[in-house]
Amino acid sequence: MAHAIEIAPDAHDAHAAHDGPDTGIRRWLFATNHKDIGTMYLTLSLIMFFVGGAMAMVIRAELFEPGMQLVDPAFYNQMMTMHALVMIFGAVMPAFVGLANWMIPLQIGAPDMALPRLNNFSFWLLPFAFTLLLSTLLVPGGAPAGGWTMYPPLALQFGDSFPMLIFSIHLMGISSILGAINVIVTILNLRAPGMTLLKMPLFCWTWLITAYLLIAVMPVLAGAVTMLLTDHFFHTSFFNAAGGGDPLMYEHIFWFFGHPEVYIMILPAFGIISEIIPTFSRKPLFGATSMIYATASIAFLSFIVWGHHMFVDGMPTSADLFFMLSTMLIAVPTGVKIFNWTATMWRGSLSFEPPMLFAIGFLFMFSIGGFSGLMLAMVPADFQYNQSYFVVAHFHYVLVPGAVFAIMGGVYYWLPKWTGNLYNMKLAKTHFWLSTIFVNVLFFPQHFLGLAGMPRRIPDYAVQFTDWNMVSSIGGFGFGLSQILFAIAIIQCVRGGKKATAEVWTGAAPHGLEWTIPSPAPYHSFQTAPEVR
Amino acid sequence: MNLNRLTVNHIRPTRTRGAVLRRALGLLAASLLAGSTGAQAFPAMNMPVGVTVLSHDIYRIHMEVLWVCVAIAVAVFGVMITALIRFRHSKGAVPDTTMTHSTAAEVIWTIIPVLILVALAIPAARTMIKIDDTTHAGLTIRVTGYQWKWHYTYLGDASGIRFFSTLSQNSNFASQLDSGIDPRTVPHYLLSVDHPLVIPSGVKVRLLITSADVIHAWWVPAFGVKRSAIPGFINELWVKVLPGHEGVYRGQCAALCGRGHGFMPIVVDVKTPADFAKWVAAQKAALKQASAAPVPAATAPNEAPVARARIAAPASPLARRPLTARISD
Numbered sequence A: 001m002a003h004a005i006e007i008a009p010d011a012h013d014a015h016a017a018h019d020g021p022d023t024g025i026r027r028w029l030f031a032t033n034h035k036d037i038g039t040m041y042l043t044l045s046l047i048m049f050f051v052g053g054a055m056a057m058v059i060r061a062e063l064f065e066p067g068m069q070l071v072d073p074a075f076y077n078q079m080m081t082m083h084a085l086v087m088i089f090g091a092v093m094p095a096f097v098g099l100a101n102w103m104i105p106l107q108i109g110a111p112d113m114a115l116p117r118l119n120n121f122s123f124w125l126l127p128f129a130f131t132l133l134l135s136t137l138l139v140p141g142g143a144p145a146g147g148w149t150m151y152p153p154l155a156l157q158f159g160d161s162f163p164m165l166i167f168s169i170h171l172m173g174i175s176s177i178l179g180a181i182n183v184i185v186t187i188l189n190l191r192a193p194g195m196t197l198l199k200m201p202l203f204c205w206t207w208l209i210t211a212y213l214l215i216a217v218m219p220v221l222a223g224a225v226t227m228l229l230t231d232h233f234f235h236t237s238f239f240n241a242a243g244g245g246d247p248l249m250y251e252h253i254f255w256f257f258g259h260p261e262v263y264i265m266i267l268p269a270f271g272i273i274s275e276i277i278p279t280f281s282r283k284p285l286f287g288a289t290s291m292i293y294a295t296a297s298i299a300f301l302s303f304i305v306w307g308h309h310m311f312v313d314g315m316p317t318s319a320d321l322f323f324m325l326s327t328m329l330i331a332v333p334t335g336v337k338i339f340n341w342t343a344t345m346w347r348g349s350l351s352f353e354p355p356m357l358f359a360i361g362f363l364f365m366f367s368i369g370g371f372s373g374l375m376l377a378m379v380p381a382d383f384q385y386n387q388s389y390f391v392v393a394h395f396h397y398v399l400v401p402g403a404v405f406a407i408m409g410g411v412y413y414w415l416p417k418w419t420g421n422l423y424n425m426k427l428a429k430t431h432f433w434l435s436t437i438f439v440n441v442l443f444f445p446q447h448f449l450g451l452a453g454m455p456r457r458i459p460d461y462a463v464q465f466t467d468w469n470m471v472s473s474i475g476g477f478g479f480g481l482s483q484i485l486f487a488i489a490i491i492q493c494v495r496g497g498k499k500a501t502a503e504v505w506t507g508a509a510p511h512g513l514e515w516t517i518p519s520p521a522p523y524h525s526f527q528t529a530p531e532v533r
Numbered sequence B: 001m002n003l004n005r006l007t008v009n010h011i012r013p014t015r016t017r018g019a020v021l022r023r024a025l026g027l028l029a030a031s032l033l034a035g036s037t038g039a040q041a042f043p044a045m046n047m048p049v050g051v052t053v054l055s056h057d058i059y060r061i062h063m064e065v066l067w068v069c070v071a072i073a074v075a076v077f078g079v080m081i082t083a084l085i086r087f088r089h090s091k092g093a094v095p096d097t098t099m100t101h102s103t104a105a106e107v108i109w110t111i112i113p114v115l116i117l118v119a120l121a122i123p124a125a126r127t128m129i130k131i132d133d134t135t136h137a138g139l140t141i142r143v144t145g146y147q148w149k150w151h152y153t154y155l156g157d158a159s160g161i162r163f164f165s166t167l168s169q170n171s172n173f174a175s176q177l178d179s180g181i182d183p184r185t186v187p188h189y190l191l192s193v194d195h196p197l198v199i200p201s202g203v204k205v206r207l208l209i210t211s212a213d214v215i216h217a218w219w220v221p222a223f224g225v226k227r228s229a230i231p232g233f234i235n236e237l238w239v240k241v242l243p244g245h246e247g248v249y250r251g252q253c254a255a256l257c258g259r260g261h262g263f264m265p266i267v268v269d270v271k272t273p274a275d276f277a278k279w280v281a282a283q284k285a286a287l288k289q290a291s292a293a294p295v296p297a298a299t300a301p302n303e304a305p306v307a308r309a310r311i312a313a314p315a316s317p318l319a320r321r322p323l324t325a326r327i328s329d
């Protein structure tokens, strides 16, 4: 693992700056450099994070009080659907691909990604995909409003937005698959001499496994939405009960994609946390090999648990029990990860720079999401929880203080390496504390709402749900506003600041190859492969 | 927590937005202070125990797994917090870099969770089998979801009784965009209907749940269970309300079904078997009377299509229908 990495002297390239980037728009349009493409992915992700966040603000504003005050229920459904699509496909997934682009070559000692032109293509699909998706807000009938899950027959009721949604999902899917191929080829072929698979940093490991998940399930999603498309336009009856089709089959196909998709959004986060905690504990990662096995087990289990999304849809008892047991089993490798991170901190020497704060926040709040996940696995109790705000609370705990906090921690961890500047630590810490307080004010009360009987995805609610909704909305506005600090911290850091050393974080050098090259990382790094001993 | 919050009437006087904000902030403060749950107006935070055989079992499983999670959280978070306090760089902690793995520890923290999970799974599986046993029902009712209302058809002895159950008009008016009506002044806002489902207590009632258009879900929290209403499928559910718990119970559609998803409540009036028999007799008498006279629309709705019979035409404009259409249906 990381601690075993020692660099042979003079291994990193001495003539790093011999040819720099193109100037102007050509640098970005024709980018083949993994750092430029990584920057573009991360920028897109940040923009989408604010777009999806603005939609969430509309949702929380309407839910502040009972009664419809701001938007029509149909528009509410559009916001709710688009919020999910933009956040999942636009914010979280591109952020991980951006981090992969920047960090995988730096961590394995490769000069670039293995397939740079493919890399350019897979990025440039996304701006078109999201322009198409967001422009559905302007077409007659408005944006898709059937939920990001697009269950038929409801999804088939939407007009002009429907083919645009399907086409944009195809674009995103192609982009993800190409990105995943690139990650796999890079990791398997371009590792520096001596960088054996078991010495490879956890971030690369989790991404390698994630890439296989992407290749396995994105085509399944593409198939599902294509069947929707032909049901809508070519009078097929894959999911149309009147034509002998089966609406439940869509749910099975969708969640066969959908559950691995959940892990696509969390495994790279596990990788980032596994990088940050050892650095700021000044200790090697505890049980690094078992971390890899745990990640692989979670990835395997993700293919056999999809039914837990459908417990109330009337599966046979035996299927319910199978999916309950397989789902509960996920708690075991996930627990191993949490215990290993805790053991890494144990007898360490902890300091609390912004990346570490986000990692610690992740540890606590992702665990809360894990606990509610275990509760949701219990089929009988799930008959109450399912489709209620309890589920909303659960997956937001996993995705916001889980995946998103890990991404933010990763950005704060590597930003000085990318820009060569240190960011405003005080601002970043304020961003952490405000985010942590408000994210709990936002999502914790939603557990109570769900248990008390509030269904999810409703634009208006009975008056006994008022109080917790108000609390949740206040948390939502606070969380949304706090993210402006994140943008400010990044922009300031890109523009300048105190110079970062090659190591950036004192004592980071043994924790990865990226800390052995100068900050900012030269435009072309590791042109001569370093030797890892 | 309070039993069955959904049956409790929560009408509050109209308040200004300022007062609303103050209340929200007060509640926020209160929720941060432990032990403030004693206040009588405090909103519900937990699952209702419910009034059926199954809801009690489900509540028990919920509390079991909740306390197991709390116990694990206390242990794990306790260790994490101890580490955060004891091993601080600023306090001069020296890292023990030899601590890289421990097979014994890893075996222990793999096996203990497995044992806990097995202990949780066994009672859950037992209850699951009980929930899925819909045999020996005393009464069967077909429940059909529509955009955006429910239709109930009584089968067997009570056959002939069938009706739509639609959001009550005062809730509908108040829920219009900028209606100017404070929902707090509306009795059972969004949780009242024109014709509630009527069932007897102490009898195993089997519900056959399906849909005529898109997927809906039938959910009454006090009964402990929900089931999706899927076109082309009939899902089964059973409800046996414990004697002594007669009353009105409320729930909502739980699956996104379009623009009116939040506006198709479920209201169940549970009567003693004797009162239920009277109600059935009265309904049948009314039906007999009605069959002599021209058929009024309210008592003879369109026949709910049998499963697999038909669904809404593709690209139906239903999703964009004005909200007021719900009243005229």
Ligand SMILES: [Cu+2]
Pocket: B145, B146, B148, B215, B216, B217, B253, B254, B255, B256, B257, B261, B264
């Ligand atoms: Cu519905």
